[in-house]
Amino acid sequence: xxxxxxxxxxxxxxxxxxxxxxxxxxxxxxxxxxxxxxxxxxxxxxxxxxxxxxxxxxxxxxxxxxxxxxxxxxxxxxxxxx
Amino acid sequence: xxxxxxxxxxxxxxxxxxxxxxxxxxxxxxxxxxxxxxxxxxxxxxxxxxxxxxxxxxxxxxxxxxxxxxxxxxxxxxxxxxxxxxxxxxxxxxxxxxxxxxxxxxxxxxxxxxxxxxxxxxxxxxxxxxxxxxxxxxxxxxxxxxxxxxxxxxxx
Numbered sequence: 641x642x643x644x645x646x647x648x649x650x651x652x653x654x655x656x657x658x659x660x661x662x663x664x665x666x667x668x669x670x671x672x673x674x675x676x677x678x679x680x681x682x683x684x685x686x687x688x689x690x691x692x693x694x695x696x697x698x699x700x701x702x703x704x705x706x707x708x709x710x711x712x713x714x715x716x717x718x719x720x721x722x
Numbered sequence: 723x724x725x726x727x728x729x730x731x732x733x734x735x736x737x738x739x740x741x742x743x744x745x746x747x748x749x750x751x752x753x754x755x756x757x758x759x760x761x762x763x764x765x766x767x768x769x770x771x772x773x774x775x776x777x778x779x780x781x782x783x784x785x786x787x788x789x790x791x792x793x794x795x796x797x798x799x800x801x802x803x804x805x806x807x808x809x810x811x812x813x814x815x816x817x818x819x820x821x822x823x824x825x826x827x828x829x830x831x832x833x834x835x836x837x838x839x840x841x842x843x844x845x846x847x848x849x850x851x852x853x854x855x856x857x858x859x860x861x862x863x864x865x866x867x868x869x870x871x872x873x874x875x876x877x878x
Contacts, residue, residue: 646782648780648782648850648852649780649852649854649863650852650863650865653863691782691784691785693784694784694785694788696785710784712782712784712785714782714785714850715852716865716866717847717848717849717850717851717852717866718851718852718853718863718864718865718866
């Protein structure tokens, strides 16, 4: 019973890896409780969005997590040069 | 909307593509269009010391292409186009390599100009890509620029 966390962009550096399996828990808060405090601070930063199974979540309290769910943490997109 | 004759082709690619070839095929596929407008974005060649050695774009499979397709649908709903082509790279690119191609074919030029401009502003500011640059042998993530939000505000 596990969740898959995906760290996009600079969050990959904060996590030290692009993906991580964690034990299944019911809420995002419980996921955060099991992570390094520095990483949690980066994930909670303004404008970091969360997608659960590819669907953007507006309220961190809303989802009830299930076995195999994929949680993607999405920092602001880069825009860029052109 | 021009109904059944318009077509949309949205692609997320992980290997190099040839913009000239794509534009030629797109143009040939839309003989009813009076004109084709295209924009190609490429990795900047930086001759100065400390220039960018490589660019990497990352995407997130469940979101990136579906959102590009939604953007294309918005563009088709807003301007009268015969066709719309959007190709965006992901992965590691060298200076001079194409990153993005947007082309619009329309009966009247203003629709194509505006549609491509709108699509580029929204691709840049809102599409799910994260970018990092290699400078002096070290990779660093690129943060959003204020100008990108200014660009998109033009359309609101």
